[in-house]
Amino acid sequence: MAEKVISVKGLGKRYRVGTQEVFSDSLFHSGIQLLTSPFKNFRKLKSLTRFTGDDSSVFWALKDIDFEVEVGQVLGIIGHNGAGKSTLLKILSRITEPTLGEVRLKGRVSSLLEVGTGFHPDLTGRENVFMNGTILGMTKQEIDRKFDEIVAFSGVEQYIDTPVKFYSSGMKVRLGFAVAAHLEPEILIVDEVLSVGDIGFQRKCIGKMNEVAGSGRTVLFVSHNMAAVENLCTSALLLDHGKTFYLGSVHETVQKYISLFRPQTQDGFLGDGVERVGNGNVTIKEFWLEDNTNVKVDMVKSGEAVYLNFGIQSEIDSQEVDLGFSIHREEDDQMLFILYSSYTGKTFQLAKGTSTVKCKINSLPLPEGRFLVKAQAMSQGQILDFPKAGVGFMDVVEGDFYSTGQKSNKLTRDQPLFLVNGNWM
Numbered sequence: 001m002a003e004k005v006i007s008v009k010g011l012g013k014r015y016r017v018g019t020q021e022v023f024s025d026s027l028f029h030s031g032i033q034l035l036t037s038p039f040k041n042f043r044k045l046k047s048l049t050r051f052t053g054d055d056s057s058v059f060w061a062l063k064d065i066d067f068e069v070e071v072g073q074v075l076g077i078i079g080h081n082g083a084g085k086s087t088l089l090k091i092l093s094r095i096t097e098p099t100l101g102e103v104r105l106k107g108r109v110s111s112l113l114e115v116g117t118g119f120h121p122d123l124t125g126r127e128n129v130f131m132n133g134t135i136l137g138m139t140k141q142e143i144d145r146k147f148d149e150i151v152a153f154s155g156v157e158q159y160i161d162t163p164v165k166f167y168s169s170g171m172k173v174r175l176g177f178a179v180a181a182h183l184e185p186e187i188l189i190v191d192e193v194l195s196v197g198d199i200g201f202q203r204k205c206i207g208k209m210n211e212v213a214g215s216g217r218t219v220l221f222v223s224h225n226m227a228a229v230e231n232l233c234t235s236a237l238l239l240d241h242g243k244t245f246y247l248g249s250v251h252e253t254v255q256k257y258i259s260l261f262r263p264q265t266q267d268g269f270l271g272d273g274v275e276r277v278g279n280g281n282v283t284i285k286e287f288w289l290e291d292n293t294n295v296k297v298d299m300v301k302s303g304e305a306v307y308l309n310f311g312i313q314s315e316i317d318s319q320e321v322d323l324g325f326s327i328h329r330e331e332d333d334q335m336l337f338i339l340y341s342s343y344t345g346k347t348f349q350l351a352k353g354t355s356t357v358k359c360k361i362n363s364l365p366l367p368e369g370r371f372l373v374k375a376q377a378m379s380q381g382q383i384l385d386f387p388k389a390g391v392g393f394m395d396v397v398e399g400d401f402y403s404t405g406q407k408s409n410k411l412t413r414d415q416p417l418f419l420v421n422g423n424w425m
Contacts, residue, residue: 005106005187005218006069006092012100013062013087061087062242065101074209074219076233076250078226078257083239085222089113089189092220107186107217110136112177121165125156125175128164132179146182153204154178174201181208188212189220206232226254226332254331275388282321282350282377282384286311287391290358301399302364302419309358310375310391314350321348321377321384323357327394328372329417336371336417340378365419368398 062084069075077085090096091103093111119128129150133143143150151157154175156167164172181188188209209219209232223229229236229250236253238246238260246256270285290307291297300306308325324340339359341347348357371394377384398407401419 002070002072003106004068005071006067006220007104008065008067008092008101010101011062011065011088011091011098011103012060013084013091013096014058014060014099017059060242062091062098062239063100065239065244067237067244067247069218069220071218072213072216073235074213074221074233076229076236076253077220077222077239078224078229078236078253079239079245080260082241084242085239086113086191087242088239089191089220089222092187093189105187108137108183109187109189110180110183110185111189111191112173112180113189113191119164119172119176122163124163125151125160125167129160129175129179132176133183136180136183138183150175150178150182153182153208155201170201177205177208181205181212185212185217187218187220191222192224202228226257227329227334230254230331258331269390269392270387276385277388278377278383278385280385281315281319282379283313283315284310284375284377284385284387284391285313285354287373287375289394299395299397300364301397302367303399303401303403304364306361306364306394307358308361308373308394309356312350312355312357312377314352314355317352319350319379319384321350321357321379323348323375323377325359325373325375325391327366328374328390330370330372330393333372336366342378363401364396364399365401366394366396367416367419368396369415370395 065084065088067075077088079085087096089111090113091098092105093109093113095111095113119132123131129147130140130143134140138146151160154171154177156171156175159167159171164175167175177190180190190205190209206228209221213219213234219232221229221232233250235248236250237244238253238257240260245260246253270287276283286309288309288311289297289300290309291300292305292307294307310323310325312321312323314321322340322342324338324342326338327336328334329336341357341359348355372390373392373394374387374390376386402421
């Protein structure tokens with residue numbers, strides 16, 4: 001049985017939401033407030049540690065959280081903004097105390113929760129490496145031994161003797177991560193701060209975290225990048241409004257996360273109340289797919305022709321509209337390709353009322369799977385309408401893309417993002 005290095009049981013964290021200060025509108029009321037304020041302040045001070053069940057100012061950032069993490073496990077922690085991810089990491093990092101429950105950690109913990117955590121702006125990068133390493137629990141001998149490796153990993157060698165206040169946010173996070181990662185902790189906790197770094201550094205960080213996990217240590221990784229979570233993590237915890245929504249394999253958890261924020265049917269995308277950006281002169285009201293015979297379909301085949309149809313409502317006459325759509329991976333919103341009508345030299349003169357605009361893809365270059373379709377209407381560089389969640393799904397089934405009966409991943413277990421044909425000679 002694998003050894004448990006993190007055990008969380010019944011964890012809860014509550015805060016008191018602040019209230020707006022009331023100001024007096026007369027000299028008489030100012031005098032009354034001056035006399036009564038000591039008593040009010042005393043009651044407020046007592047209320048900070050007294051929570052009642054009907055107290056509307058109490059906010060539970062976390063409640064009833066239970067999970068365990070084994071040695072060598074890489075646990076992704078995902079959820080919407082405000083779900084409680086950062087609060088959980090701060091408790092695990094011993095930055096803040098829980099209100100309820102218990103947390104058991106076995107081994108040294110290294111955390112990177114915010115850009116430049118523990119850095120003093122007036123000290124140089126070199127001085128901050130020693131100070132930050134000491135704060136994280138490293139001895140001076142350890143820092144001396146790993147200093148060159150830390151600096152090389154961070155990529156700030158040229159500026160190591162420059163005060164940190166002159167560093168960019170990316171330089172700070174690179175140096176901060178380098179110190180935390182070289183602590184050789186039993187538990188490494190990393191928040192979304194990696195998004196500050198460039199692509200090259202993010203890859204180095206992912207490699208370092210894989211190295212940490214491969215050496216039998218444990219990583220907790222918070223990110224909104226679902227592709228990074230799926231590539232790095234072995235399991236995932238999904239938080240929703242401070243509670244555990246799902247805990248399981250990383251792929252299943254990511255799918256649960258997607259289902260929380262995205263309509264599950266075509267009808268849910270463009271109904272009343274959806275969030276949109278634009279001036280409202282044109283609204284995308286419908287989206288549907290048709291096959292090569294102009295029959296409405298729910299699914300399309302790889303390699304076959306497909307029509308993307310957009311039902312448009314225009315509020316004014318003779319409006320020149322540039323309509324575009326993009327295709328995204330469902331799991332992480334990564335754009336795969338985009339096509340505006342203006343790219344092909346075409347715009348549409350829409351009369352007031354309803355109309356349909358369609359685009360034909362002659363040979364769909366997508367493998368089997370579900371993809372998200374987003375669309376935007378523009379006019380002279382101004383956004384007319386952009387439904388933020390998208391306009392619908394494109395469900396793709398395996399087709400005879402190569403006209404040979406061969407499958408796109410016949411000789412590999414990996415699923416390609418695109419399909420491409422070629423002439424072998």
